[in-house]
Amino acid sequence: MPTYLDHAATTPIRPEVLIAFTTALSSVGNPSSVHKFGQEVRNHLEAARESLARSTGANRSEIIFTSGGTESDNLAIKGLYWQRSWADAERKVIITAATEHHGVLDPIYWLADNQGAEVEIVPVDSRGVFDLGWLETYLAENAHRVALISLMWINNETGVIAEMQTITALAKKYEIPVHSDAVAAFGHIPIDFASSGLAALSISAHKIGGPVGTGALIVGRSVKLTSLVHGGGQERGMRSGTMDAAGAQAFALAAELALRELPGEAARISALSEVLVGQILRIAPDAVLSRGDANGLAATVHFTFPGCSADSMIFLLDAAGVSVSAGSACTAGVNRPSHVLLAMGRTEDEATGALRITLGYTSTRADVDRFLEAFPSVHSAAKKAGLPSK
Numbered sequence: 001m002p003t004y005l006d007h008a009a010t011t012p013i014r015p016e017v018l019i020a021f022t023t024a025l026s027s028v029g030n031p032s033s034v035h036k037f038g039q040e041v042r043n044h045l046e047a048a049r050e051s052l053a054r055s056t057g058a059n060r061s062e063i064i065f066t067s068g069g070t071e072s073d074n075l076a077i078k079g080l081y082w083q084r085s086w087a088d089a090e091r092k093v094i095i096t097a098a099t100e101h102h103g104v105l106d107p108i109y110w111l112a113d114n115q116g117a118e119v120e121i122v123p124v125d126s127r128g129v130f131d132l133g134w135l136e137t138y139l140a141e142n143a144h145r146v147a148l149i150s151l152m153w154i155n156n157e158t159g160v161i162a163e164m165q166t167i168t169a170l171a172k173k174y175e176i177p178v179h180s181d182a183v184a185a186f187g188h189i190p191i192d193f194a195s196s197g198l199a200a201l202s203i204s205a206h207k208i209g210g211p212v213g214t215g216a217l218i219v220g221r222s223v224k225l226t227s228l229v230h231g232g233g234q235e236r237g238m239r240s241g242t243m244d245a246a247g248a249q250a251f252a253l254a255a256e257l258a259l260r261e262l263p264g265e266a267a268r269i270s271a272l273s274e275v276l277v278g279q280i281l282r283i284a285p286d287a288v289l290s291r292g293d294a295n296g297l298a299a300t301v302h303f304t305f306p307g308c309s310a311d312s313m314i315f316l317l318d319a320a321g322v323s324v325s326a327g328s329a330c331t332a333g334v335n336r337p338s339h340v341l342l343a344m345g346r347t348e349d350e351a352t353g354a355l356r357i358t359l360g361y362t363s364t365r366a367d368v369d370r371f372l373e374a375f376p377s378v379h380s381a382a383k384k385a386g387l388p389s390k
């Protein structure tokens with residue numbers, strides 16, 4: 001069996017979740033129908049909403065089921081921008097960071113290209129940490145022009161953790177809504193929407209052992225969003241379309257299991273991560289841990305290896321039965337230097353040598369050992385091959 005160390009790309013569906021999901025898929029009934037079949041499915045859907053609300057510290061009415069993180073990000077960003085800029089034509093500015101996932105960056109730049117939005121970028125340091133002093137100064141002078149802030153909770157490539165409470169406290173002074181992409185955070189750290197100060201928060205099922213194609217946007221009760229999709233008015237009118245009750249049940253169960261295991265898992269994963277980091281630095285002393293000494297998620301081990309190409313390392317590791325990635329899952333099979341690393345001030349050559357090893361609930365010491373067995377020869381072969389010619 002090949003060793004899977006790419007949990008940040010997607011996590012294997014949990015066996016209990018698979019059973020619950022396939023069982024739910026065989027139930028017939030549209031949750032909006034008034035007959036028994038419909039009402040039974042509706043009851044299951046609402047129980048899943050209640051459960052996911054408990055897992056996220058939200059109110060049940062704040063859970064809007066979607067098709068995943070990308071849709072949730074789009075709904076939050078476009079929905080908030082339209083509400084705010086239509087209510088006040090001066091509010092055109094969206095504040096974000098260049099290290100965000102494309103699920104956040106692309107809708108923002110789409111709004112800039114097509115809807116008159118202005119983008120302001122929070123600088124990050126070489127570890128990927130947001131410069132909140134910049135944010136404070138910017139808001140003090142320009143808050144009246146800001147439509148929203150969107151900053152991720154944990155970076156999916158480097159694992160760096162943001163000071164979300166400080167961000168929302170700064171925005172609160174000016175009543176600016178903050179959205180956070182918590183796709184890489186939920187299930188790994190406790191999330192309490194009620195005390196987070198956020199207006200909206202994106203999560204996705206397949207990152208925590210649920211099925212691909214299910215997610216949620218948590219939207220504060222007093223927050224108004226313009227919907228992307230118009231139709232039957234489901235999900236508080238924010239996301240029309242027949243609700244995916246089976247996906248919602250699977251997502252809620254995956255969240256419940258991940259959170260129940262979290263205290264024990266955090267310690268177990270931390271220990272595995274420590275071995276990985278220590279041994280990688282022994283094998284390749286010139287390797288650079290991307291988030292440096294910043295507060296980060298142990299499950300995400302992200303290094304750059306000077307003079308090596310990620311493509312060579314990934315290919316050779318794959319041949320040795322170990323699956324890792326360069327950063328976020330590549331587009332159309334082509335790895336490009338990560339925009340996250342470039343935003344952190346790394347050169348293209350440095351970013352070319354990035355490897356992300358991500359642990360999850362199935363990861364064992366044997367997986368780590370298998371990686372560490374294969375890595376010395378992979379690293380020296382990649383070093384010998386050098387960087388691809390431009």
Ligand SMILES: Cc1ncc(COP(=O)(O)O)c(C=O)c1O
Binds near residue numbers: 070103204
């Ligand atoms: C931080 C982050 N945001 C958004 C997404 C997109 O989520 P989904 O695959 O559910 O659309 C991902 C997935 O890679 C992610 O890591």
